[in-house]
Amino acid sequence: MRTLTILGATGSIGESAFDLVMRAGGPQAYRVVALTGGRNVARLAEMARALQAEVAVTAHAEELPALRLALAGSGIEAAAGPQALVEAAARPADWTLSAIVGAAGLAPGLAVLERGGTLALANKETLVAAGRLVMATAARTGARILPVDSEHSAVFQALGGEDAAAVARVTITASGGAFRDWPVERLARATVAEASRHPNWAMGQRITIDSASMFNKALEVIEAREFFGLAPERIGVLVHPESIVHALVEHVDGGVLAHLGAPDMRHAIGYALNWPDRRPLPVAPLDLAAQGSLTFRAPDEVRWPALRLAREAMAAGGAAGAVLNAAKEQALDDFLAGRIGFSDMAARVEGALDRAAGEPGFCDSPADLDSVLAWDAFARRTARIAA
Ligand code: NDP
Ligand code: MG
Numbered sequence: 001m002r003t004l005t006i007l008g009a010t011g012s013i014g015e016s017a018f019d020l021v022m023r024a025g026g027p028q029a030y031r032v033v034a035l036t037g038g039r040n041v042a043r044l045a046e047m048a049r050a051l052q053a054e055v056a057v058t059a060h061a062e063e064l065p066a067l068r069l070a071l072a073g074s075g076i077e078a079a080a081g082p083q084a085l086v087e088a089a090a091r092p093a094d095w096t097l098s099a100i101v102g103a104a105g106l107a108p109g110l111a112v113l114e115r116g117g118t119l120a121l122a123n124k125e126t127l128v129a130a131g132r133l134v135m136a137t138a139a140r141t142g143a144r145i146l147p148v149d150s151e152h153s154a155v156f157q158a159l160g161g162e163d164a165a166a167v168a169r170v171t172i173t174a175s176g177g178a179f180r181d182w183p184v185e186r187l188a189r190a191t192v193a194e195a196s197r198h199p200n201w202a203m204g205q206r207i208t209i210d211s212a213s214m215f216n217k218a219l220e221v222i223e224a225r226e227f228f229g230l231a232p233e234r235i236g237v238l239v240h241p242e243s244i245v246h247a248l249v250e251h252v253d254g255g256v257l258a259h260l261g262a263p264d265m266r267h268a269i270g271y272a273l274n275w276p277d278r279r280p281l282p283v284a285p286l287d288l289a290a291q292g293s294l295t296f297r298a299p300d301e302v303r304w305p306a307l308r309l310a311r312e313a314m315a316a317g318g319a320a321g322a323v324l325n326a327a328k329e330q331a332l333d334d335f336l337a338g339r340i341g342f343s344d345m346a347a348r349v350e351g352a353l354d355r356a357a358g359e360p361g362f363c364d365s366p367a368d369l370d371s372v373l374a375w376d377a378f379a380r381r382t383a384r385i386a387a
Contacts, residue, residue, distance in 0.1 A: 003031045004273075007089060007108050008099035010037035010044050012204040013122045013148070016266050017097050018047055020273060023282060027052040034088035036100070036108070039063065045070030055079060057088045059104065086111045095273065097148070098123040101206055102329055103376055106130055110369060116141040120272040122148040124223045125329075129322040130372045131226025132365040145227065146272040151220055152227060153268035154246035154259030164228035169250040172220055173240035174299065175200045175263075177211035180241060184303050190342040192335065200243040200263045206332060213345055214304035215328050221310045222321050232314040237307060239297045244286070260286055305346040313353060318363040319375040320353060326379035327352035334384070352382040 004021070008014045014037070021030055032051040037044035038059045045067060048056035055077040058067050064080035071078050079088065082104070089096065089108035096112045097120045098105050105123030110130075112119045114137060121127070126134055138145055147153045151172035155164070164170065178197050179187055195212040196205050203211075210216035217237055224235050238248075243263040250256045261267050262284045270281040301308045306328075313320035330352075331345040340348065356362050356379060366372040 001029075001031045002095065003033050003093045005032070005034040005088065005091065005093040005096040005112075006099065007034075007036045007085070007097060007105065008038075008101065008123070009035040009047050010040040011099055011101060012202065012207075013099035013265060013269065014097070017099065017269050017273070018051075020266055020270050020281070021051065026050060033091050033093040036085055036088055041067040042070055045074075045076075048076050049074050052076075055088055055091075057084045059085055059100075082107065090115055093117060095120060097269070097272075098126065099148075101125075101204055103129055103326060106372065107369060110134065110137060113137040113141060113143040113145070116143045118144045118146065120146045120148050120269070122269070124149050124219050125325050127223045127226045128219045129325045129376065130366060130369070131222070131321055133367065133369070133372065135226060135229075146275055147227060148265075148268050148272050149220060149223060150263075150265060150268045151247045152223060153271055154261075155224065155228065155249060157271065158247060158249040158257040158259045160257075164230055166252070167234075167249055168252045169234050169236060170224060170228065170230055171236040171238050171248040171250070172217070172224060173238050173243070173245055173247065173296075174214065174217045175211065175243045176239045176241055176299075177214065177216075178208075179212050179303075180239065184300075187303070188341050188343040192338075195335075195342060199241070201265070203265075205336075209332060209335070210328070213342065214299070214306040215332075215345070215349075217299075217304075218306040218310035219325065219328075221307070222314060222324070225314055226321070232311060237299050239299050240294065242291065242294050244288075244291060244294055245296075262286060305350070309346065309349055309353065316353070316357065316363075317365065319356060319361070319366055319371075322366055322372050322375040323353055323356040323362075323379040324349060326376040327383035330380040330383040348383045352379045355382050 032053040034055045035053045036057040041063050057079045061081045067078045085108045089111040098109045099122040109126040195209045198208045246259050248258045264283045267283045313324045327349040331348040334340045
């Protein structure tokens with residue numbers, strides 16, 4: 001029986017993965033090694049019971065008593081804290097989904113790669129903050145990374161096994177998020193509630209706000225560069241409000257292969273779960289006649305400075321990905337807490353990148369986890385003040 005682990009099981013991606021695993025037969029179809037979560041220990045325990053997991057882990061030490069209580073009598077182990085997350089990820093499993101949000105996903109993801117496992121990666125922050133280290137670790141241990149971000153899954157599928165380095169151009173699409181059609185002057189006054197409404201995708205709150213600011217696409221451009229080894233000038237972004245075409249792969253002979261589908265993450269998660277096979281998934285069939293039309297436009301870098309910052313970070317290389325990601329996480333925390341406005345987020349990230357560029361060692365790609373975490377801490381400290 002195939003064994004699997006879900007890191008970040010209680011989140012939006014984690015719930016979709018849980019749904020797919022339950023539909024496939026749950027514990028009759030898979031042996032579940034570990035499930036991890038954060039604050040929602042009641043749901044974590046419920047999932048662990050339904051899947052008869054070996055161990056359930058919360059990221060927060062203070063939640064351990066509640067998790068133990070919720071698992072009482074089940075025989076399922078309970079553990080807590082960041083080190084327990086890494087230990088859970090290090091336990092052998094055939095397939096591990098990383099659906100933790102933020103840089104907290106990096107250490108557990110690396111633990112999967114260190115043991116040579118298959119890592120289905122939704123946590124794009126892992127590749128943005130530590131792309132070189134992550135890819136080098138996978139190459140050294142023989143681990144496999146399967147993309148779960150919908151655009152990257154779409155590129156992976158459209159490539160059909162061809163080497164990304166040989167294609168002319170890869171384009172990922174963006175819905176444009178909540179403020180696609182707002183007057184640019186209004187963005188500075190956008191509220192958290194307004195930024196948390198995505199027109200097409202149901203996702204966690206952080207990635208939904210990152211879609212409105214286009215930081216999500218900025219992270220995804222860097223993710224594509226790191227994962228597929230594409231030169232930055234060969235990665236494009238198109239605003240596509242319908243979210244039906246997820247990515248386009250343009251070959252050197254002018255042939256373009258697009259990946260289309262309803263905006264439902266269960267396709268990309270299920271594709272990675274069943275890879276290299278394809279199995280039916282509970283995703284609505286695509287009805288292009290009902291859809292009628294698909295529209296595309298070039299992204300506006302005045303409205304969305306995050307895209308320019310991604311290009312600058314790729315040009316800088318070195319620690320820029322780690323700094324951009326962590327500064328963005330800090331700026332988002334500050335926006336969520338009401339300390340800064342929506343448009344201040346990009347200014348904070350830009351300020352952190354500028355200051356980091358003057359630091360010794362910035363031009364070198366972080367070679368180990370400690371070095372990534374040091375840049376991460378620097379970026380958070382700096383983003384709190386750098387405007
Ligand atoms: P959610 O916020 O919905 O879920 C995040 C998960 O991580 C939850 O299980 C949460 O636990 C857990 N978590 C939160 N903080 C920590 C921490 N410090 N340490 C360990 N675990 C923690 O996020 P999403 O599911 O939306 O996104 C997950 C990842 O997938 C992100 O990297 C996102 O960019 C990416 N992604 C998401 C898509 C989507 O459709 N949602 C699409 C493409 C990519 P709890 O809730 O119990 O506190
Ligand atoms: Mg995406």
